[in-house]
Amino acid sequence: MFFALGISAEARAADDKVDVAGILFGHISDSYGWHITDWGGNHLSIPLPCIVYSSTGWHIFMSDKIAHGHEYEGLSVATEGRYADKIVETLPDGSISRPFDISITKNVCSLIISAIILLVLILSTARWYRRHDAENEAPEGIAKLMEPLIVAINDSLVKENIGHDYRRYSPYLLTAFFFILINNLLGIVPFFPGGANVTGNIAVTLVLAMCTFLAVNLFGNRHYWKDILWPDVPVFLKFPIPLIQLIEVFGIFTKPFSLMVRLFANILAGHAMILGLVSVIFIAAKMGPVICGSMTAVTMLFGVFMDCLELLVAFIQAYVFTMLSAVFIGMSREEAH
Amino acid sequence: MNLLLPDSGLLFWMTIIFAIVFFVLAKFGFPIITNMVDKRSEKIDKALAAAREADEKLAALTQEHEAMIARTNAECSRLMQEAAAEREKMIEQAKVDAAAQADKIVAEARVRIEKEKEAALKDIRQEVAKVSLSIAEILVRKELSSDKAKAELADKLFDEVRS
Numbered sequence: 312m313f314f315a316l317g318i319s320a321e322a323r324a325a326d327d328k329v330d331v332a333g334i335l336f337g338h339i340s341d342s343y344g345w346h347i348t349d350w351g352g353n354h355l356s357i358p359l360p361c362i363v364y365s366s367t368g369w370h371i372f373m374s375d376k377i378a379h380g381h382e383y384e385g386l387s388v389a390t391e392g393r394y395a396d397k398i399v400e401t402l403p404d405g406s407i408s409r410p411f412d413i414s415i416t417k418n419v420c421s422l423i424i425s426a427i428i429l430l431v432l433i434l435s436t437a438r439w440y441r442r443h444d445a446e447n448e449a450p451e452g453i454a455k456l457m458e459p460l461i462v463a464i465n466d467s468l469v470k471e472n473i474g475h476d477y478r479r480y481s482p483y484l485l486t487a488f489f490f491i492l493i494n495n496l497l498g499i500v501p502f503f504p505g506g507a508n509v510t511g512n513i514a515v516t517l518v519l520a521m522c523t524f525l526a527v528n529l530f531g532n533r534h535y536w537k538d539i540l541w542p543d544v545p546v547f548l549k550f551p552i553p554l555i556q557l558i559e560v561f562g563i564f565t566k567p568f569s570l571m572v573r574l575f576a577n578i579l580a581g582h583a584m585i586l587g588l589v590s591v592i593f594i595a596a597k598m599g600p601v602i603c604g605s606m607t608a609v610t611m612l613f614g615v616f617m618d619c620l621e622l623l624v625a626f627i628q629a630y631v632f633t634m635l636s637a638v639f640i641g642m643s644r645e646e647a648h
Numbered sequence: 649m650n651l652l653l654p655d656s657g658l659l660f661w662m663t664i665i666f667a668i669v670f671f672v673l674a675k676f677g678f679p680i681i682t683n684m685v686d687k688r689s690e691k692i693d694k695a696l697a698a699a700r701e702a703d704e705k706l707a708a709l710t711q712e713h714e715a716m717i718a719r720t721n722a723e724c725s726r727l728m729q730e731a732a733a734e735r736e737k738m739i740e741q742a743k744v745d746a747a748a749q750a751d752k753i754v755a756e757a758r759v760r761i762e763k764e765k766e767a768a769l770k771d772i773r774q775e776v777a778k779v780s781l782s783i784a785e786i787l788v789r790k791e792l793s794s795d796k797a798k799a800e801l802a803d804k805l806f807d808e809v810r811s
Binding site: 454 | 659665666673677
């Protein structure tokens with residue numbers, strides 16, 4: 312609901328028409344600065360460092376230098392075209408090129424924040440276990456909060472799906488679970504430390520899915536590879552035309568791909584839904600007080616519902632990602648019967 | 649603004665951040681927690697098993713104890729019965745013995761009485777004989793005047809003595 316504050320300003324800024332698509336994409340996609348709100352015509356946003364390697368070398372500057380169409384050292388944010396909303400370099404001949412850009416964007420900043428939260432949470436839990444005799448003492452404080460969660464994920468997902476050598480994978484799967492969960496939850500918080508659409512960004516889910524892909528295929532055992540390269544099917548299906556092999560190899564890539572798209576699409580859709588519902592209020596504002604009032608009440612109701620749903624989705628998606636990763640890893644570690 | 653195209657910068661940072669988080673947590677975070685929790689649950693399992701074992705032992709002991717008491721009770725009543733039987737037997741035996749002894753004493757007494765009677769009779773006979781002899785002597789001395797009378801007398805005396 313706090314999105315309303317940010318959106319109201321944008322809605323006012325955009326003359327008379329409410330640019331719902333603009334608002335939506337503005338919030339969903341990455342940006343160089345962390346826009347908080349507009350206040351009486353002033354843009355209130357946190358500038359973030361831009362790190363760009365262009366034809367003239369490295370450029371490191373704060374994002375407010377290039378905000379609102381300003382140009383800095385030949386660099387600016389494109390407003391349209393292929394590189395819309397990205398830093399581009401205007402070359403001396405007037406053409407535009409995209410420099411190597413590893414700026415600390417809003418999403419990167421949010422990632423760092425959530426990484427710090429995660430590290431503090433888990434390391435302080437681990438610290439309790441190092442400082443105390445956990446065999447004879449009940450956990451307290453942060454350990455009391457985290458232990459049931461960690462144990463639940465470790466037992467019901469990791470141990471259940473991977474089998475006897477689950478210990479090797481449980482740090483990765485637990486990290487993935489908590490990383491996704493914290494980012495999902497931060498994404499629902501509508502103001503500063505949260506609100507970024509991190510796990511709804513395909514680059515983030517791509518890296519996560521890639522990690523699962525590596526975990527599955529780097530440590531896959533002989534049985535796993537035999538099932539792919541010489542499965543137990545009638546010979547004519549695998550020789551001379553390697554039909555099944557083709558399908559199996561394709562499957563190696565579709566599994567992590569589905570992980571990537573599932574998380575991305577779910578979180579993205581959740582953000583879009585909430586933003587869309589909130590936008591309804593500002594569209595209705597143009598239609599007179601009666602419609603606006605009733606629509607506001609309805610959308611508030613829906614918005615609260617969606618926020619609750621998103622809380623659930625935040626957990627479910629982290630859980631599903633971890634579970635499917637564990638299942639895929641378990642398949643790669645399965646011994647021949 | 650293509651949402652489906654991963655941005656290289658974000659990809660770069662995400663890889664680094666996730667790698668750092670993963671390595672730190674895999675080294676200093678999760679294994680410590682999960683190992684400790686595993687150790688604890690192992691300990692709890694062991695303690696439960698030990699408790700169960702102790703319970704079983706206790707149950708077995710109680711059973712043995714009860715069996716022992718039952719056995720002892722049986723033994724006790726058996727001994728009592730035996731003692732009672734023994735007593736009865738002893739009394740019986742004593743009675744029989746006493747009766748036999750009494751019989752024996754009576755028989756002995758009887759024999760002795762008989763003997764004594766006979767001895768007494770013998771004594772009396774001898775006495776009578778002596779007396780007869782004395783009488784005979786006297787008579788003989790006095791009345792041995794006639795031979796006939798003497799003979800008659802002698803016969804008479806003789807008969808008397810014989811009877």
